[in-house]
Structures are given as structure tokens and as C-alpha cells.
Amino acid sequence: MHAKSLRARGRGAGRNLVDLNSEQSLAEFRELVVSAGGAVAAELIQRRPRADPATLVGSGKVEEIAGVAASRDADLVLFDHDLSPTQLRNLEAALPCRVLDRTQLILDIFARHARTREGQLQVELAQLEYLLPRLTGRGKSMSQLGGGIGTRGPGETQLETDRRRIQRRIDQLKRDLESVRRTRKQQRQRREAVPVPTVALVGYTNAGKSTLFNALTGAQVLSSARMFATLDPKLRALELPSRRKILLSDTVGFIRNLPHTLVTSFRATLEEVQQAEVLIHVRDAAAACATEQKAQVEKVLGELEVLAKPRIEALNKIDLLDEEERAALVARAHSGPREKSAHGAAVALSALTGEGLDNLLHAVDEALHSDPVIDAELRVPQQEGAALAAIEAGAIVRARQYEGNLVRLSVSGPASLLGRMRRFRVRAG
Numbered sequence: 396m397h398a399k400s401l402r403a404r405g406r407g408a409g410r411n412l413v414d415l416n417s418e419q420s421l422a423e424f425r426e427l428v429v430s431a432g433g434a435v436a437a438e439l440i441q442r443r444p445r446a447d448p449a450t451l452v453g454s455g456k457v458e459e460i461a462g463v464a465a466s467r468d469a470d471l472v473l474f475d476h477d478l479s480p481t482q483l484r485n486l487e488a489a490l491p492c493r494v495l496d497r498t499q500l501i502l503d504i505f506a507r508h509a510r511t512r513e514g515q516l517q518v519e520l521a522q523l524e525y526l527l528p529r530l531t532g533r534g535k536s537m538s539q540l541g542g543g544i545g546t547r548g549p550g551e552t553q554l555e556t557d558r559r560r561i562q563r564r565i566d567q568l569k570r571d572l573e574s575v576r577r578t579r580k581q582q583r584q585r586r587e588a589v590p591v592p593t594v595a596l597v598g599y600t601n602a603g604k605s606t607l608f609n610a611l612t613g614a615q616v617l618s619s620a621r622m623f624a625t626l627d628p629k630l631r632a633l634e635l636p637s638r639r640k641i642l643l644s645d646t647v648g649f650i651r652n653l654p655h656t657l658v659t660s661f662r663a664t665l666e667e668v669q670q671a672e673v674l675i676h677v678r679d680a681a682a683a684c685a686t687e688q689k690a691q692v693e694k695v696l697g698e699l700e701v702l703a704k705p706r707i708e709a710l711n712k713i714d715l716l717d718e719e720e721r722a723a724l725v726a727r728a729h730s731g732p733r734e735k736s737a738h739g740a741a742v743a744l745s746a747l748t749g750e751g752l753d754n755l756l757h758a759v760d761e762a763l764h765s766d767p768v769i770d771a772e773l774r775v776p777q778q779e780g781a782a783l784a785a786i787e788a789g790a791i792v793r794a795r796q797y798e799g800n801l802v803r804l805s806v807s808g809p810a811s812l813l814g815r816m817r818r819f820r821v822r823a824g
């Protein structure tokens with residue numbers, strides 16, 4: 396679906412933004428529009444010390460936008476800012492086409508990318524909760540229910556019926572979500588009965604989390620140049636160099652100014668982050684605004700109360716850097732033996748070429764404290780086939796000696812596995 400859209404940006408002071416310069420911010424918003432299937436017809440910027448409470452931008456600007464929208468035959472005016480219900484109502488009345496704000500645009504993209512039933516329920520709920528106080532009476536916003544960014548909805552006389560219908564749907568969605576969550580909770584409890592630590596990939600949208608997830612697990616999760624390609628959590632087992640097993644989880648990307656309502660509605664993904672023992676913060680080392688992106692991600696991690704967890708920075712996309720930038724980054728990542736930030740290591744890598752992935756896995760091994768790796772001397776009768784197979788499969792055998800019908804092994808492996816082999820342990824001394 397292609398909607399010709401017009402983007403206008405209003406900037407109010409006093410918002411707690413991590414300030415990107417306007418060009419970067421505009422570029423990011425443009426990508427969001429394209430990710431939603433829109434084509435940009437024109438761009439307008441307004442700077443003002445304070446947002447206009449009635450229309451966000453000033454009245455002169457509203458007229459200008461109306462003129463440009465009409466002359467370019469735009470279907471949609473998008474604001475890179477959130478609009479209050481009043482602002483949305485007034486702008487819709489003053490402009491010749493539909494109006495969407497930043498949150499609605501992101502919700503629209505989320506709606507396209509939700510794959511699981513839970514993801515779809517969450518997106519629909521977030522859309523309706525956002526929409527309800529913003530029903531305009533002109534009926535234009537109702538088209539949101541279709542999920543498209545260019546369609547029109549029922550007329551004004553429908554307003555009250557619509558409100559009641561939406562409220563009923565919201566109640567139903569909440570009940571459905573509750574039951575989906577109960578099921579998921581049972582699945583998690585079953586998983587926790589066999590404790591395998593979870594490591595979660597987190598990071599800004601488009602940083603390369605899914606590409607890295609695929610590279611590490613050999614899975615085929617959709618990775619895409621469009622933003623928010625991953626909405627539903629993906630989980631897959633992985634073996635570390637120490638031979639300990641972990642579950643790696645791919646998660647939804649963060650973005651600056653992601654509305655808090657959205658963060659909470661994506662509990663499914665974020666629960667994986669909260670359950671994780673170690674976080675891998677995937678960063679696009681080649682991004683123009685890498686520092687701002689990092690600040691945004693850490694802000695969301697703070698809101699999730701997970702900043703105390705061990706965290707590894709995966710400085711991704713080094714294949715895009717020139718020799719000099721690359722050397723600087725690699726030196727920073729490996730100074731030490733490895734640069735330790737407050738909570739963990741930094742590793743330079745490319746999910747695309749595979750360079751540096753080994754270093755990342757070693758860093759995960761170092762950061763993982765549950766089920767520590769221990770060394771042991773074992774003496775196992777050769778007829779204990781199952782035990783020998785388990786050791787071969789789950790630990791690193793450093794030396795092997797045959798003593799009659801016994802095998803003497805020097806091994807290093809997860810404490811959980813070697814604990815089960817306690818009866819074969821050779822007493823020290």
C-alpha cells in the first residue's frame with residue numbers, strides 16, 4: 396500500500412528528548428514512513444520555542460501545510476511528534492486529509508510486523524487505547540481500525556456507536572491477552588524447570604539484532620532494512636565455547652521517544668529481557684547518531700529495571716567502517732584484554748561477515764555466572780556408555796587415558812553436568 400504523505404515536524408521545548416540534530420531526526424522519521432509503506436510527497440519543518448496547545452505548530456504553518464497537502468495531493472499528514480487529542484482534532488479539521496502522529500505511525504508499523512497472536516493482540520489493544528480519546532467526530536481517525544495509513548472510515552453519526560464498540564473490543568482484547576499470557580507463563584515455568592540461562596539481544600531498531608541472532612544460531616529470523624522488523628520474541632538454543640548451553644532471545648528494537656504505553660504493551664518481548672541473565676546490547680557502530688541511540692536504549696533498559704544485569708556491547712557493522720575508524724573501535728573493544736565498561740565487555744564485530752562472533756561468544760561465557768564452568772578428573776567405566784556420551788556432548792575433554800576397562804578423563808564443563816558425574820570423580824591427592 397502506498398500512501399502519499401506529507402510530513403511536518405513541530406518541536407516543542409520542554410520535552411525530555413535526547414536531542415538529535417534535525418537532519419538525523421528527519422532521516423529517521425523518513426525511514427519510519429517508508430517502513431509503513433508510505434511515499435514522502437513533501438517535508439516541512441517548524442521550530443518554535445513552545446508547542447501550540449491547539450495545533451502543535453502555529454496557525455500560519457497549519458495554513459502552509461494545508462496548501463502544500465492540497466497541491467501535492469497528499470493522503471496523509473504525519474507529525475514527527477505526538478499530538479494531544481485536541482491537537483489532532485483541530486489539525487484534522489484544518490487540513491484536507493488525515494493526520495497521524497508519531498505514535499500512530501509506529502503502531503501502524505507494529506501492526507504490519509506482529510506475527511504471533513499475542514503480538515497482534517497487543518498492537519490492536521495499543522492502537523485502540525490510543526484512538527479512543529482521539530475519535531474526532533469527523534470519522535477520519537476511524538480508518539485506523541483498518542490498520543492502513545491511507546484509508547477512510549465511517550462518518551460522524553457513527554461516533555457514539557463507535558466509542559462503545561471500541562470499548563467492548565478493548566475489554567475483549569484484554570481478556571484474550573490475559574489467557575495468552577497465562578499459557579506463556581506455563582511455558583516459561585516448564586522451561587525454568589530445566590534451567591538454561593537466557594541471553595537477550597537488545598538494541599536500537601535496525602542495529603542488526605536479528606542478523607546477529609541468525610548468524611549465531613543458524614536460524615532464519617526475518618531481518619530487514621525496514622524498521623521494527625522483529626516484534627515478537629524469538630528464542631533459540633546456542634552452545635557457548637565452554638559448552639554451556641544458553642537460550643538466545645531476539646527482541647523488538649527500541650527507538651527514541653517510544654511512547655511508554657508502547658513499551659508496556661510489548662511485555663512479551665520485554666519479559667525475555669527481564670528474565671535474561673546477560674544482555675547483549677547490539678549497536679550500529681556505523682550509525683551517524685550511535686551515541687544518541689545508545690543513550691535511548693539505556694533509558695529504556697533503565698525503565699525495565701535491568702541496568703544491573705551484566706551487559707555486553709556488540710559494536711556491529713564494522714564491515715562498514717573504513718580502516719581508521721575500524722582500528723580505533725577494535726582497539727577500544729579489545730584494550731585490556733577487553734574493555735570493561737561498568738557492567739561488561741565491548742566486542743567489535745560484523746553480524747554480516749561473521750567477523751568477531753567468536754569474541755562475542757567468549758564474552759558471553761565470561762559474563763555468565765550461573766552454572767559456572769569447572770574442571771574435574773573423572774574415572775568412568777567403559778560400559779557407562781550414556782555417561783561417557785553425555786560428557787563428550789556437554790564438556791571439553793582435555794586429556795583421555797585408558798586404565799583397563801576404565802577411562803580417565805580431564806574435563807572442563809558446566810557444573811550442572813559435572814555434578815551429575817560426581818560418582819566418577821577422582822579424589823584429589
Ligand SMILES: Nc1nc2c(ncn2[C@@H]2O[C@H](COP(=O)(O)OP(=O)(O)OP(=O)(O)O)[C@@H](O)[C@H]2O)c(=O)[nH]1
Binds near residue numbers: 599604618648
Ligand atoms: N553492513 C552490515 N549490515 C548489517 C550488519 N548487521 C545487520 N545489517 C543490516 O542492517 C539492517 C537491519 O538488520 P536487522 O537484523 O533486521 O536489525 P534489527 O536490529 O533486528 O532491527 P529490528 O528488528 O527492526 O529492531 C539489515 O539491512 C541488515 O542486513 C552488519 O554487520 N554489517
Ligand SMILES: [Mg+2]
Binds near residue numbers: 617
Ligand atoms: Mg529484528
